[in-house]
Amino acid sequence: MILHLIRHPPPRVAQDVCYGAMDVPAEPAAVFAAALRADLLPGLPLWSSPLQRCHELAAALHPVPIFDERLREMDFGTWEGRRWVDIPRAELDAWAADVDGYVPPGGESARQLQRRVLDFVAMLAVSEAVLITHAGVIRSLYAHVNGRSIADCLDVRPAFGSRTTLVLA
Template sequence: MELILVRHGDSEAAPGICIGHTDVALSADGFMAIQRLAAQWTQEAPRFLFTSDLRRAQQSAQVFAARFATEPLADPRLREVNLGEWDGRRWEQIAADDTARYRHWADNWVIQEAPGGESFSDVMRRTGAWLASLLGSTNENDCVLAMAHAGSIRALLCHALGLPPARAFALQLGHARASRIRYRLGQFEVSYTNASRFEADP
């Protein structure tokens, strides 16, 4: 099974805003970047097109859905990390107004949830459950495309690479960038990450 993970295009959120489950739309530039990426798709349509149920991911998925003449399957397990009480606020204001909790979270983000939110370990669990269900419903030659977020894609790549969650930010993931992993013979192979185009096999 080939799994291609795409981070949604840039959103309308202002720079410096804490965006987790805050449901912002794609920006005009973000929409055009996803269109450019979709235009480079040359292989057959994927068997499944999944998306996070947050608007910026769904709008990105609709660009691919129009190309494939299909409907994306929304799954909340592909959402960005839930940042709870901090969602939608400026990071610098959070650090100033909620200093103690912010510092504790910043030092322990793998296991420490944001106030009223979730930890990266929580994201690992829900994306892992999605990945397990996907493996149970696909065949070796199937291709699956999933539109998600930096946090959920990092979690999925940690699963595939066997990478410790604390190393998740070693994986750079830009907006409207693609990563491809393949599952065969009982293990994952990573073909590429953070690519601006869909790369062919060497």
């Protein structure tokens, strides 16, 4: 299966704020959609995270996008909407010590994110698809395809509005 993973446009949120499952708006999708439309095969099925930073781009790229909760970004729980410097240092240190397994208070771990994304991919009955999603989702799929831990893939940082193509066996 070939997956074209597209990261949403830049969000309209301060750079020092933790956002994952928090639904924040994004920069207008039109410029990104035009460039991506020229680069994608027409007619491919398209699934998207329902978060608004993905929603507008999905609607601009496909007449009938399918929205699925499993494609949303990692849930950072009580960290959502807080400035990174305001999150207790001990919690950040615990996360850094176990990137894959640590669960922020009230949130989910990177491993839990990966499980839900892989559950989504397992139900796809297509040979090729477009997914409008988030960096964490893209990173988790990249780690899976390459047989690496998510912690070993922290350098995978897709640009806003960019496409990453992965082939899943």
